[in-house]
Amino acid sequence: MTELSVLNAEHQAGRAAALRCEGITKAFQGVHAVNGAAFDVPQGQITALIGPNGAGKTTVVNILSGAMNSDGGREFIGETEVTNWPSYKIARLGLMRTFQLSRELGGLTVLENLLVAPADQAGESLVNLLFRPGLIRDQEREHAERALQVLEIYGLYPLRDNRARELSGGQKKLLEIARAVMASPKILLLDEPMAGVNPALIERIGGYILDLKESGVTVLMVEHNLNVVEQICDYVIVLAEGRTLATGRLSELRENAEVVKAYLGEVIDASALH
Amino acid sequence: MVYYVFTLVFFLFDYFILAMGLNIQYGETGILNFAYIGFVAIGAYFTGVFSLPSSANTGQHYILGLGLPFPINLLLGGVAAMCFALLVALITLRRLRTDYLAIVLISLSLVLYDFCNNYVSLFNGADGLYNVPEPFAKTLGLTVNSFIPFFACVTAVVSLLMWFVMSRVTRAPMGRTFRAIRDDHVVAAALGKNVFWMQLKSMLIGSFYAGIGGGLLIQFGGSFNPTAWLPGETFVVFAVLIVGGAGNNIGMFVGALLVETLLVHLPAFLPEIPGHPGLIEYFDLALVGIVLMAMLWFRPQGVVPERLRRTASFGVVERAAVQPADGQ
Numbered sequence: 001m002t003e004l005s006v007l008n009a010e011h012q013a014g015r016a017a018a019l020r021c022e023g024i025t026k027a028f029q030g031v032h033a034v035n036g037a038a039f040d041v042p043q044g045q046i047t048a049l050i051g052p053n054g055a056g057k058t059t060v061v062n063i064l065s066g067a068m069n070s071d072g073g074r075e076f077i078g079e080t081e082v083t084n085w086p087s088y089k090i091a092r093l094g095l096m097r098t099f100q101l102s103r104e105l106g107g108l109t110v111l112e113n114l115l116v117a118p119a120d121q122a123g124e125s126l127v128n129l130l131f132r133p134g135l136i137r138d139q140e141r142e143h144a145e146r147a148l149q150v151l152e153i154y155g156l157y158p159l160r161d162n163r164a165r166e167l168s169g170g171q172k173k174l175l176e177i178a179r180a181v182m183a184s185p186k187i188l189l190l191d192e193p194m195a196g197v198n199p200a201l202i203e204r205i206g207g208y209i210l211d212l213k214e215s216g217v218t219v220l221m222v223e224h225n226l227n228v229v230e231q232i233c234d235y236v237i238v239l240a241e242g243r244t245l246a247t248g249r250l251s252e253l254r255e256n257a258e259v260v261k262a263y264l265g266e267v268i269d270a271s272a273l274h
Numbered sequence: 275m276v277y278y279v280f281t282l283v284f285f286l287f288d289y290f291i292l293a294m295g296l297n298i299q300y301g302e303t304g305i306l307n308f309a310y311i312g313f314v315a316i317g318a319y320f321t322g323v324f325s326l327p328s329s330a331n332t333g334q335h336y337i338l339g340l341g342l343p344f345p346i347n348l349l350l351g352g353v354a355a356m357c358f359a360l361l362v363a364l365i366t367l368r369r370l371r372t373d374y375l376a377i378v379l380i381s382l383s384l385v386l387y388d389f390c391n392n393y394v395s396l397f398n399g400a401d402g403l404y405n406v407p408e409p410f411a412k413t414l415g416l417t418v419n420s421f422i423p424f425f426a427c428v429t430a431v432v433s434l435l436m437w438f439v440m441s442r443v444t445r446a447p448m449g450r451t452f453r454a455i456r457d458d459h460v461v462a463a464a465l466g467k468n469v470f471w472m473q474l475k476s477m478l479i480g481s482f483y484a485g486i487g488g489g490l491l492i493q494f495g496g497s498f499n500p501t502a503w504l505p506g507e508t509f510v511v512f513a514v515l516i517v518g519g520a521g522n523n524i525g526m527f528v529g530a531l532l533v534e535t536l537l538v539h540l541p542a543f544l545p546e547i548p549g550h551p552g553l554i555e556y557f558d559l560a561l562v563g564i565v566l567m568a569m570l571w572f573r574p575q576g577v578v579p580e581r582l583r584r585t586a587s588f589g590v591v592e593r594a595a596v597q598p599a600d601g602q
Contacts, residue, residue, distance in 0.1 A: 067460060091466035105457040107521075108450065109582055115447070116454045117465050123447030126475065130439070136446060137589065144588035157593070161584045183465060 017076070018043040018187050018218035019064065019095070024073035025242075026059055033059040034070070035242030041187070046209060046219040048229040048250075051239035052263055057222045058100055060239065061191050064220075065097040066090040077187065092119060094186030098193060100222070102172035106165030110156055113164050113175055114147035115140075117182040147182055154178040154208065170201045177208060188212060190221035194228055206232050226250065238262065277422055278543050282535050284426040286527075287433040288490050289534035293514040293526035294440045295483025300512075301520035301580075302449060303476035304456030306376040308508055309362065309383035310484060313355045315390065315503040317485025318492040321351030322403040325493070332405070334398045344409030345432075348489040355485025356478045363477045367470055371459070383505050391500045402499020406492050422494075429490050436483060440523055443479065445583070452476050453521070510538060510559075513566045519576025528577050537561045 017040035026034040034056040041047045049057050062068035064075060066087030074083045077093050105113050121143075122128045123136040151157045154174045159167060164175060173193060180188055190209070194202045202225070209219055210232055223229050229236060230250050238245040238253060240262035246253055253259045292314060299305045307313075324347035326332070328339040342350065366378050391400050398404075408421050409428070416424055443449055451472055454462040459469045492498040510533065518529020538558045547553055569576065585592050 065464060067464065087460075087463040088466050088468045091464055097464050099461075103458050103461045105454050105461060107457050107580065108453055109584070111585055111588075112450055112453075112583055115588075116450055116462070116467070119466050121447040121451075124451055124472070126443075126448070126479075129442055129446050129448060133442070140447065141589045144585070144590045148585070148590060148593075152593075161582060163582065179465070 016043050016078075017041060018078065019220065020076040021060070021064065022074045022076075024060065024063055024075065025071045026056070026063060026068065027071055032242050034063065036073070037239060037242060037244050038073075039237045039244050039247055041218060041220045041237075042235060043218055044213065044216055045234040046213050046221065046232055047235045047237060048233040049220060049222045049237050049239060050224070050226070050229060050263075051245070055239040055262075056242040057239055058191055059242075061097065061189050061220075061222060064090075065095060065189055067097075091183070094184075095189065096180035096183050096185035096187070097189040098173075098176040098180055098191055100191040100195065102169065102176055104164035104167065104172050104175055106163060108164055109161050110151065110164055110167070110175060111144065111147055111160040113179050114150060114182040115143055117179050118143050119183065150178050150182050154181075155204075170197050173197055173201075173205065174208075177205070181212070185217055187218045187220070190219060190223075192222050192224065194223060194225050202228060277419065280423040280426040282539055282543075284422070284429050284490075284494055285539050286530050286535045287426070287429045288487050288494070289511070289514055289530035290433045290527045291429075291436055291483055291490070292487035292511050293518065293530055294436060294523055295480040295487065296511050296515050297480075297520060297523065297526050298440065298443065298452065298476055298483070299480035301515055301522075302444060302456060303452040303473055304372075304459075305367075305473060305476060305480075306372060306379070307477075307480070308376050308380035308505075309386070310480075310511055311503045311505060311508040312383040312386045313359060313481045313484035314488035314491070314507075314511075315386070315498075316358045317351040317355040317488030318498045318503075319351075319390070319397045319403065319488075320354035320485070321347050321489030322406045322492045322498060323397065324350045325407055326403065326405070334401070334403065334405075335395045336398050336403060337396060344493065348486060348493065351489035352482045352485035355481045355488065359477045359481030360474070363474045367473050367477065380505065380508075383508065387500060387503070387505060398499075400500055402497060402502070403492065404497035404499075406496045406498075408496060409493055425494050429494070432486070432490065436486065437523055437527075440479075440483075444523060445587075448472075448475070450583070506559075510534065510562060513562045515576075516574075517565060517569050517576060519578040519580065521580030522576070522578045525576050525578035525580075532577070533562060533565065537565060 019041035022038050024034050024037045037056065037060055051057055063070045066085050069084045074081060076082065077095055080093065082090055105116065122132065122139050128136055148157065151160055156171065156174055156178060159171065167175060177193065193205055197205065206228055212219060235247065236250045236253055237247045238259050245262055246256050246259050296307065296310050299307045323336050323338040324340050324342045326336065326339050327341045329336050362382060366375055370378055390397055410416065411421055451467055454467065455469055455472055463469050514529035514533045515526065517533050519525030541554050541557050544554055
């Protein structure tokens with residue numbers, strides 16, 4: 001048994017996979033961005049997806065969330081195969097995501113950004129609009145109250161009536177997470193939630209992610225900051241050149257020469273990952 | 275004088291309807307529908323052929339000729355525009371976005387124009403439809419002069435009803451989802467919104483408004499031919515929308531007042547410039563272009579900008595505000 005398969009076996013023995021991908025491939029004009037990535041994301045845990053720049057992390061997140069179709073391989077949410085499903089269908093299964101570069105709905109207020117998120121809104125139906133305005137009003141009030149609570153938790157309440165495009169970079173990161181939370185996700189994909197964020201806010205976002213885990217949400221986060229990974233992530237998946245190089249705990253992976261080499265090039269000393 | 279004033283009133287309210295239809299498509303949902311005038315034409319032609327008697331012995335060539343009364347013919351004209359929108363949306367919306375969608379739509383508009391202009395047995399070709407019955411003229415004994423104020427008032431009532439319905443749509447979660455798609459369709463889809471389905475709804479609603487606006491045009495003038503819907507006319511409706519303020523229904527009324535009524539139609543009623551007979555009539559589109567450029571340069575949000583939907587409008591109790599936490 002190779003070191004990688006040992007790690008995978010240990011990893012899989014622990015918990016059922018909330019999210020699973022098998023041999024995903026994706027090429028852009030002949031360049032293989034993802035080349036057979038395969039891993040499980042355990043239920044109710046925080047898993048980090050790490051790897052050097054160009055390893056295919058964001059492409060994998062885009063494929064898992066349905067924003068991009070894969071060329072090959074299979075993806076599962078629980079037991080349901082969702083290979084190349086459109087993102088709205090995947091979202092309706094409870095998988096939400098944030099983006100590497102924050103993508104707020106700039107023309108909407110902060111509160112409205114959250115109000116877009118709940119599923120099955122009566123007010124999206126023309127029939128309800130014309131004949132059941134009371135139902136819509138009640139549901140809107142209910143959603144607005146919950147959204148305000150979420151905004152309070154994330155420290156965005158005072159900005160609720162500002163247009164989202166007016167927020168700072170850090171506030172936009174928080175807004176994206178709050179918006180995803182508003183949709184009551186089962187699985188949350190976070191694409192570099194700490195990128196470009198000051199240390200104080202990194203700590204807060206880390207706390208929010210731990211709170212989400214406590215509430216039963218499965219988290220898969222792309223992250224370069226290994227200190228953050230060390231502090232909050234239960235498992236780590238290492239991607240390199242579009243393949244899964246290793247999975248396991250960060251402390252174990254630090255001793256893995258292949259991982260060290262992939263992350264830092266022709267290195268030498270595993271202590272560089274510390 | 276009464277004729278002039280009520281003609282302006284008619285165009286004000288008719289373009290208010292047309293601009294609301296384009297606003298839900300472009301201002302709210304971000305669909306750059308450069309074929310909009312084609313949907314107006316479909317509404318006008320079908321209202322006409324639903325209203326006209328059978329084409330035998332009329333000297334015209336057209337389909338249907340059902341002789342239906344107002345407003346049934348008008349509603350069916352709106353539905354015909356929706357059916358055309360469904361066809362167009364199925365072809366275009368699934369795969370195309372932004373500029374590619376706009377190019378395909380403007381091409382479709384040109385194809386439709388040539389088709390209607392040359393396929394005479396459809397809507398009487400280049401001559402278009404004429405002698406379309408004036409609504410209620412016989413029942414109420416209206417003369418040519420009294421019909422114009424009457425129908426301008428009918429159009430005003432129809433437009434206010436349609437404004438009421440449109441306000442409900444744009445204030446509701448449906449409108450919010452449209453705006454989410456406009457701002458970032460990838461995010462909207464990632465939040466579980468079926469972008470194609472929502473864009474289709476927006477296209478259908480907007481096209482119904484286009485059809486009704488077109489239907490009122492043919493009922494008011496009694497005729498409609500290809501010179502009334504040259505593809506460039508779409509840009510007059512866009513000018514109404516941009517000047518008024520995209521994303522705001524009241525802005526559409528202001529835009530219709532400033533662009534369609536004051537810039538496009540009023541010059542035709544102004545006295546001639548001495549030594550240059552007929553020149554003033556050609557000022558309209560030049561003026562529209564100048565105003566459009568000025569607005570885009572100095573006030574791109576329009577005269578009446580899109581309104582923010584503040585917390586209070588959701589009927590919830592707001593807590594005392596505290597400052598956002600540091601370090602954001």
